[in-house]
Amino acid sequence: MRCVIFITLLASLGMGCGRKCELPEPQxxxxxxxxxxxxxxxxxxxxxFSPFQQLEIRQAVMQWNRFSDEKLRYAFFATEVATPTGADRPKNIGDCDFSGSSDSEFWILREEDSGRWKSLGLTNSNPGVTIRCGSGSSISQQVIFLNTSLVDPRQFVSVALHELGHAVGLDHSCQLAGGSKDFVACGSVGSPHPYREAVMYPALRSILPLTGQPEKKEVLMGNDHERAACLYGAQ
Ligand SMILES: [Zn+2]
Structure with missing residues (x-):
């Protein structure tokens, strides 16, 4: 079964530092x-992005804001539509010399160019990516790309919601390749395991066997909430 695979590119960013709580060992x-x-x-x-895609991105943003409004008493995100310059786009893996991003703002950029997508280290199986740059335990800048030529329009909200989860600071709910004691392999968490049902599961199925429809995840699930609450000390 074909799946679209999400990946997060991290450039010189320490992971796991400054954490406000401890998750159970598999995560x-x-x-x-x-x-x-x-x-x-x-x-x-x-x-x-088309007006409808902009609306769908806002729908995904609202999901994360609903969480933060309730748990942190402020909205993670406020959106505005703007026109990026070429300097706002990282050009390859590890390029952290892009503008338009700081700790208080970042872009969600549209990409359709297959050459540029490849330069970012991505394939046709990757509908979106979040590139985060920083040092130690802090992010200096980040950017989300959504590839509108690769995303099934029916999964657009799901992909945006997932990438925003990376922007918030969540890695995947499990690891598609490898796996370890403190970051479990996806192969050992089949449906309906909470890690498998999470928005931050690292793949979306193109076709669900029961419905014949693409898999959608447009609402944050329990495991997404738990990990975000842990990361922000909101438990
Ligand atoms: Zn991902």
């Missing part, structure tokens, strides 16, 4: 650096 190494800015971060939506 204890699954947290990344949280958003530094303890107030609302501006999310700039690329104006080249």
């Amino acid at each position: 204890s190494a699954s947290l990344m650096a949280p958003l530094e800015y303890e107030s609302t971060v501006k999310v700039k939506i690329d104006s080249s």
Whole structure:
């Protein structure tokens, strides 16, 4: 069965530091650096997304804001539509010399160019990516790319919601390749395990056997909430 695979690219960013709680061992190494800015971060939506795609990105943003409003008493994100410059786009893996991002704002950029996608280390199986840059346990900048030529439109919200989870600081709920005692392999968590049902599971199925429809995850699940609450000390 074909799946779209999510990956997160991390450049010189320490993982697992500054954590405010400990998760159970199968996921204890699954947290990344949280958003530094303890107030609302501006999310700039690329104006080249269609109006409907912009609306769907806002729908995904609202999901994360619902969580943070309840647990932290502030909204993680405020959106605005803007037009990026070429300097706002990382050009390859490890390129952290892009502008337009700081601890208080980042872009969600549209990409369709297969050459540029490949330069980022991505394949046709990757519908989106979050690139995070920083040192130690803090992020200096980050950017989300959504590839509108690769995302099934029916899964667009799901992909945006997942990538925003990386922007918040969550790594995947399990590891597709490998796996360890503190970051479990996905092969050992089949449905309906909470790690498998999570938005942050690292793949989405193109076709669900029962319905014949693509898999959608448009609502944050218990495991997503638990890990985000842990990362932000909100338990
Ligand atoms: Zn991912």
